[in-house]
Amino acid sequence: MATVVVIGTRKGLWLARDTGDRSSWELSERQLGMNAVYGVGIDTRRGTPRLLAGTDSEHWGPTVLTSDDLGESWQEPEQAALAFPERTETALTRVWQLQPGLPEEPDVVWAGTQPSALFRSEDGGRTYAFVDGLWDHPHRPEWGAGYGGQAVHTVVPHPADPTRLLVAMSTGGVYRTEDGGASWSPSNRGITASFMPDPEPEFGQCVHKVTRSPVDPDRLYAQNHGGVFRSDDGGLRWTAIGAGLPSDFGFPVVVHPARPDTAYVFPLVADADRRPATGRFRVFRTDDAGSTWRELGKGLPDEPHTGIVLRDAMCVDDNEPTGVYVGTRNGEVYASADEGESWTTVAEHLPDVLSVRAAPIG
Amino acid sequence: MRVSVALPGALRPYAHGRAEVAVDVPDGTTVDGLLDRLAESEPALERRLRDERGVLRRYVNVYLGDEDVRAAGLLGHPLRDGDRVLVLPSVAGG
Numbered sequence: 001m002a003t004v005v006v007i008g009t010r011k012g013l014w015l016a017r018d019t020g021d022r023s024s025w026e027l028s029e030r031q032l033g034m035n036a037v038y039g040v041g042i043d044t045r046r047g048t049p050r051l052l053a054g055t056d057s058e059h060w061g062p063t064v065l066t067s068d069d070l071g072e073s074w075q076e077p078e079q080a081a082l083a084f085p086e087r088t089e090t091a092l093t094r095v096w097q098l099q100p101g102l103p104e105e106p107d108v109v110w111a112g113t114q115p116s117a118l119f120r121s122e123d124g125g126r127t128y129a130f131v132d133g134l135w136d137h138p139h140r141p142e143w144g145a146g147y148g149g150q151a152v153h154t155v156v157p158h159p160a161d162p163t164r165l166l167v168a169m170s171t172g173g174v175y176r177t178e179d180g181g182a183s184w185s186p187s188n189r190g191i192t193a194s195f196m197p198d199p200e201p202e203f204g205q206c207v208h209k210v211t212r213s214p215v216d217p218d219r220l221y222a223q224n225h226g227g228v229f230r231s232d233d234g235g236l237r238w239t240a241i242g243a244g245l246p247s248d249f250g251f252p253v254v255v256h257p258a259r260p261d262t263a264y265v266f267p268l269v270a271d272a273d274r275r276p277a278t279g280r281f282r283v284f285r286t287d288d289a290g291s292t293w294r295e296l297g298k299g300l301p302d303e304p305h306t307g308i309v310l311r312d313a314m315c316v317d318d319n320e321p322t323g324v325y326v327g328t329r330n331g332e333v334y335a336s337a338d339e340g341e342s343w344t345t346v347a348e349h350l351p352d353v354l355s356v357r358a359a360p361i362g
Numbered sequence: 363m364r365v366s367v368a369l370p371g372a373l374r375p376y377a378h379g380r381a382e383v384a385v386d387v388p389d390g391t392t393v394d395g396l397l398d399r400l401a402e403s404e405p406a407l408e409r410r411l412r413d414e415r416g417v418l419r420r421y422v423n424v425y426l427g428d429e430d431v432r433a434a435g436l437l438g439h440p441l442r443d444g445d446r447v448l449v450l451p452s453v454a455g456g
Binding site: 033057058059060061063076078079080083084086089090091092 | 373405406
């Protein structure tokens with residue numbers, strides 16, 4: 001079975017397909033022109049896999065496109081795929097996240113946007129309806145903007161319950177709903193915010209990414225703007241687990257699809273010094289839920305490196321053994337077909353890699 | 363009356379490949395009104411010019427003759443039969 005990697009960059013999208021064993025890769029021509037592609041998805045719930053791309057052009061604005069032929073062609077609906085309602089007096093800046101819903105709801109896709117809002121599609125990601133409940137949350141006026149803008153960049157469905165969903169935003173933190181999006185509660189207890197006077201506020205944290213174990217839905221990991229955290233109760237409480245890392249600052253965190261105690265991060269030196277924490281390009285993995293971390297570098301560049309991995313530029317696939325993928329702001333993409341033990345180069349010399357997703361395509 | 367909208371190459375795919383789109387509008391239609399009409403007939407084109415609030419996108423410039431309609435405050439200016447509105451991307455990006 002071939003594996004496809006979708007690579008969203010600051011200037012267009014590329015597809016890579018493995019030519020056997022996920023150790024060598026063929027890269028497509030650039031697609032989607034000069035658009036920045038912050039959000040990509042591979043929806044494998046339908047007979048024909050559907051690619052999702054949230055794009056924005058500095059000139060012509062944002063949109064969402066879909067492809068049912070693995071990127072040979074892209075479609076967008078005649079009317080805007082996604083737009084803020086008039087009452088909000090707001091305009092869409094960017095779609096950060098396109099997240100397919102549960103297998104039993106094969107046409108549901110969630111979109112997280114800048115400014116911070118959530119949208120829900122019921123037609124497989126072609127068009128989206130605004131989720132009023134999150135927008136109307138009384139905390140919203142106090143949600144702030146990080147360097148990347150004020151956005152819901154993370155949408156995490158519950159693998160067994162379509163009414164339960166978690167979002168993360170910068171800044172604002174983690175919010176959860178248990179009624180399908182009508183009402184939302186902050187879900188940040190234990191997550192610190194070193195940039196605020198109260199180091200453990202109810203909300204306002206700058207959570208960079210959250211990942212949920214598909215086999216143990218109460219197990220979550222969060223990479224914060226300073227701090228790596230774990231939750232064992234679906235996000236009610238979080239515990240710091242970054243002590244064993246060279247730095248607890250970073251953007252992505254990804255949990256292993258089958259082993260809830262295994263997760264991957266890419267630590268950077270510090271907020272004020274954004275390069276790989278050890279000076280070399282290294283992924284870190286825990287196999288004991290964050291008690292200890294191991295540096296993974298076999299096959300990755302050994303020379304000093306400045307490439308960093310942004311929040312959606314790390315992912316895993318559903319192969320056995322699990323594949324791990326990272327893209328860099330220096331335009332490289334690396335893949336591991338053995339859970340991070342060793343790595344090969346998928347692509348080099350691309351624009352800044354913003355988003356990476358990979359899936360086996362039958 | 364009939365006016366036209368001239369498009370840069372990047373926008374022609376959203377206008378069936380045309381470099382210029384002719385639009386029939388009632389007498390007295392303004393530049394904004396022309397874009398409203400475009401939103402009905404060519405929605406994928408119009409939303410690349412204006413956001414969902416109807417605000418001209420920051421790096422999209424619209425000219426009537428030599429006048430930048432945003433800078434000159436001419437979005438509410440009534441058009442005349444035969445007027446040609448020119449859309450150009452401004453300098454942006456890196």
